[in-house]
Amino acid sequence: MSHDKRPQCDIGQVIRSIVDENDLSPEHLRHIEECPVCSEERRILAGRLGLLGRRAAEYSPLPARRIVLPQEDHPLLLRPGSGWRLAFGTAAGFAAVVLAAAWIMFRAGFVTPVSHLDVAGEMARDEALMAEISMLEENPLPEAYRDISPEIISETDEDIFDFIVPVSSLDRWSRGKEA
Amino acid sequence: MPADVERMSVSVEPVDHAAEFRDPSDLAALVEKAAAGDRLAFERLVDSYHGRIFSMVYYRIMSRMDAEDITQDVFVKAFGGIGSLKNPELFRPWLYRIALNAVNDFLRKKRLRSIFTVFTREQEDAGFAERRTGPDYLERKEFWDSLSKFLSRISASEREVFRQRFLDGLSIREISQVMGKNESTIKTHLYRAVEKFRRETELSMLLQEEMP
Numbered sequence: 124m125s126h127d128k129r130p131q132c133d134i135g136q137v138i139r140s141i142v143d144e145n146d147l148s149p150e151h152l153r154h155i156e157e158c159p160v161c162s163e164e165r166r167i168l169a170g171r172l173g174l175l176g177r178r179a180a181e182y183s184p185l186p187a188r189r190i191v192l193p194q195e196d197h198p199l200l201l202r203p204g205s206g207w208r209l210a211f212g213t214a215a216g217f218a219a220v221v222l223a224a225a226w227i228m229f230r231a232g233f234v235t236p237v238s239h240l241d242v243a244g245e246m247a248r249d250e251a252l253m254a255e256i257s258m259l260e261e262n263p264l265p266e267a268y269r270d271i272s273p274e275i276i277s278e279t280d281e282d283i284f285d286f287i288v289p290v291s292s293l294d295r296w297s298r299g300k301e302a
Numbered sequence: 303m304p305a306d307v308e309r310m311s312v313s314v315e316p317v318d319h320a321a322e323f324r325d326p327s328d329l330a331a332l333v334e335k336a337a338a339g340d341r342l343a344f345e346r347l348v349d350s351y352h353g354r355i356f357s358m359v360y361y362r363i364m365s366r367m368d369a370e371d372i373t374q375d376v377f378v379k380a381f382g383g384i385g386s387l388k389n390p391e392l393f394r395p396w397l398y399r400i401a402l403n404a405v406n407d408f409l410r411k412k413r414l415r416s417i418f419t420v421f422t423r424e425q426e427d428a429g430f431a432e433r434r435t436g437p438d439y440l441e442r443k444e445f446w447d448s449l450s451k452f453l454s455r456i457s458a459s460e461r462e463v464f465r466q467r468f469l470d471g472l473s474i475r476e477i478s479q480v481m482g483k484n485e486s487t488i489k490t491h492l493y494r495a496v497e498k499f500r501r502e503t504e505l506s507m508l509l510q511e512e513m514p
Contacts, residue, residue, distance in 0.1 A: 138500070142492045143474055168500055171509040172468050178509070179361060179449070179469045182442040186356040188370045190348045190377045192341070 132158060137165045141172065326391065333390035344384065347393075348377050355401050358470050362405045364446065372408055376401045395479035398472065402462075402480060448505040456498050463488055464495035 136151050144152060155161040335343035355376055360369040379400050387396055453461045466472045466480060474492070478485045500506070 134500075135497075138493055138496050141496060142489050146489070167510075168496070171506060172496070172499070174509045175449070175505075176468045176471060178445055180357060182445055183357050183360050184366045186352055186370060186373060187366075188374065190352055190374055192345070192348070192381050193378060 132161050134164065137161055137168065140165060141169050329393060330390040333384070333387065333393040337384050337387055337390065339385070344381055351397060352377070354470070355397065358398065358401055359405055361465060361469050363408060364450075368408065372401075372404050376404050379404070392479060395472070395476045398466070398470065398476070398480045445508065448508050452499065452502045452505045455502075456495055457491075460491045460495040460498070463491040464499070467492055 132154075136147060137155060140147050140152065140155050147155075155165055332343050332346055336347055352373065356369055356373045359372045359376070360366065363369060363372070376397070380397055383400075387393065453464070456464065462481065463477055466477045467474070472480065474485055474488055477492075478488045481488065
């Protein structure tokens with residue numbers, strides 16, 4: 124029994140020869156070249172693909188505008204290694220601006236050093252304020268009204284009694300009674 | 303590959319707009335000068351690749367005005383970044399990668415805009431307006447419609463590899479550098495795309511009519 128080891132017609136090999144003929148063995152390449160069916164298949168397919176590219180170029184417009192390049196040479200941003208330099212420069216510049224602003228504010232009095240005495244004074248003012256708030260909570264009436272409040276009248280405020288019930292009418296009342 | 307096996311002479315290469323750089327060392331020398339800050343050298347690169355990059359962008363977005371804008375951006379970015387290109391031989395894939403990123407950014411923004419805007423067919427076709435009066439308008443329209451239908455039926459990876467190989471004329475190695483994938487992956491995508499292209503009757507018939 125003998126086996127024919129010659130390559131047979133195979134469209135896959137024809138396509139492979141178009142994609143990259145270096146991938147085919149010399150036997151397959153020779154077969155595609157010598158076999159009338161395979162060589163015709165390859166000629167048609169490769170011809171169509173070549174024509175496709177040429178037609179695409181032919182049926183496309185040509186560019187009408189000229190390319191305008193920036194005036195300066197290679198921008199700093201895209202030079203090799205410029206990324207690190209730029210980042211470092213930006214960080215240093217930002218730090219300098221922050222320090223300068225802090226120094227100016229310090230000199231202008233926006234920022235003053237805080238001592239323990241300042242803190243103690245601040246606490247005392249807070250305590251006084253809280254005491255005032257507590258007093259207002261306990262005695263909501265203003266001082267002027269507090270003078271005529273019942274608690275004070277109930278004590279011995281003769282002037283108020285005189286104002287409400289004058290002494291003369293008391294006299295009259297007592298005299299009438301006597302009469 | 304043994305010397306006795308002759309390479310077959312069927313070409314699948316599209317039109318080469320950058321024909322003046324047949325010798326890669328010329329291109330590498332020019333790229334080196336441009337990378338060193340030679341503005342004139344970069345301007346020569348722009349002259350050589352302007353058409354190719356414009357076409358590459360146009361094939362993907364099909365709008366002349368937008369392709370002009372994107373191409374301008376691509377060269378400005380390349381001008382800014384060429385100093386960082388270590389290997390001048392990688393200039394072509396590097397430039398195409400910038401262009402591909404710019405196209406993808408544009409399409410992403412366009413998709414986002416389309417959520418909020420109702421596009422009419424007329425607005426989308428604005429790029430074709432300037433060519434609607436030509437005698438071969440129908441031929442062109444039929445070609446682009448057929449190609450667009452075919453490309454919409456294959457996967458995104460196959461589509462991009464197919465475009466780069468047969469429309470942009472990049473080599474397998476260059477495509478792998480642009481896409482950031484290994485060459486065997488690129489070949490697999492390309493194989494599948496060509497297999498589907500072979501079965502694509504509408505586009506095949508259209509091109510068949512023009513074949514000798």
